[in-house]
Amino acid sequence: MSNEELASRAGGCTMNRRILHDNPWLQLVELRAPDREINGYVISHESRCNGQIVAVLPSRSVPVPRYMYPDQYLLRHEVCPPWGIDPVACAITGGMDHVGESPLDVAVRELYEEAGYRVDPKMFTSLGTCRGTKSTDTIFHLFHVDLTGKEPEEAPGDGSRLEAEAWCEWHEKNISQSPDPLVSIMWLRLRLWRADDR
Numbered sequence: 001m002s003n004e005e006l007a008s009r010a011g012g013c014t015m016n017r018r019i020l021h022d023n024p025w026l027q028l029v030e031l032r033a034p035d036r037e038i039n040g041y042v043i044s045h046e047s048r049c050n051g052q053i054v055a056v057l058p059s060r061s062v063p064v065p066r067y068m069y070p071d072q073y074l075l076r077h078e079v080c081p082p083w084g085i086d087p088v089a090c091a092i093t094g095g096m097d098h099v100g101e102s103p104l105d106v107a108v109r110e111l112y113e114e115a116g117y118r119v120d121p122k123m124f125t126s127l128g129t130c131r132g133t134k135s136t137d138t139i140f141h142l143f144h145v146d147l148t149g150k151e152p153e154e155a156p157g158d159g160s161r162l163e164a165e166a167w168c169e170w171h172e173k174n175i176s177q178s179p180d181p182l183v184s185i186m187w188l189r190l191r192l193w194r195a196d197d198r
Contacts, residue, residue, distance in 0.1 A: 024048060029137075044136045049095025054106040054141045056092040057127075057186035058115070060148040060170070073175050074147065075183065076114055078166035083179055087166065090180040096141075103141035111145065115168040116152030119145055127189040130182075140182060144190050 013033050020042065021028040027045040031038055045051050058074040075089040094110035096103065104121050111117050127142035157163040176184050 022047070042135075044138075046095070046136070046138050049097050049138075051137055052096040052103070052139050052141065054094050054096065054103050054110060054143065055182045055186060056107050056111050056124075056143045056145060057183065057190065058092070058111065058117070058145050058147045059190070060146065060150075062172075072170040072172050073183075073187065074115060074168050075171055075175060075178060076166055076168050079162050080180075088180070089169070089171065089175070089178045089183070091178075091182040091186065092168070093182070104143070107141075107143040107145075112153075112155070113158060114155055114163070114166070116155035117145075117147055117150055118153065119147070119150065125193070127186050127193065130185055132181075142182070142186050142189065144186065144193075 013035050015038070016032045018030045018032070019027050020030050025046070025048040027047050029043050029045050031041040031043060046053070060072050060074075062071040074092070076092050077087040077089055079085060079087050080090060092110055092114050094106050094113070096106055098106075098109075101109070104124060104126075107124055108119065108121050111119060123145050125144045127144055130140050130142065132138045132140065152168075155168070157166075175187055178184070
């Protein structure tokens, strides 16, 4: 997006977008649609990833089945500065910041980059999309992959200090206690998807 006022049409209504602030990571955008009485609604747009993020929730079954669903889930422990300076358990995520990449391409790349697993794209299951909050236009593409029997290589990371200090760890229960809402959304959608598939 440029600093000009941009217009888009949805539902027969024109929505004007004006950029209030712009840096390589984030834009603050003012939305106006007078016909719908939207007069200066300010949102954030994550320009670092073109407004799209991919999240992956890997799982694996353990040798002694105890539950109907995969017993363990792989979460990434990393510092998320908006949430504090201590590492927290999060989904494996990555932005759509490479030209020509699909959400599935990003899922494959991020799983290897952050967890060290090389996986055939056909093994991923889409869990749909979701939005973050009403104050951002970011779209999250959600995926699950079963890693039962797979062994990781050393995760290469992206070269940043925060990523170098992060690690992935398998969790057996209470993943819903992760502060990352994407973890709960993907876990619930996976359970519903598996229930529908039975």
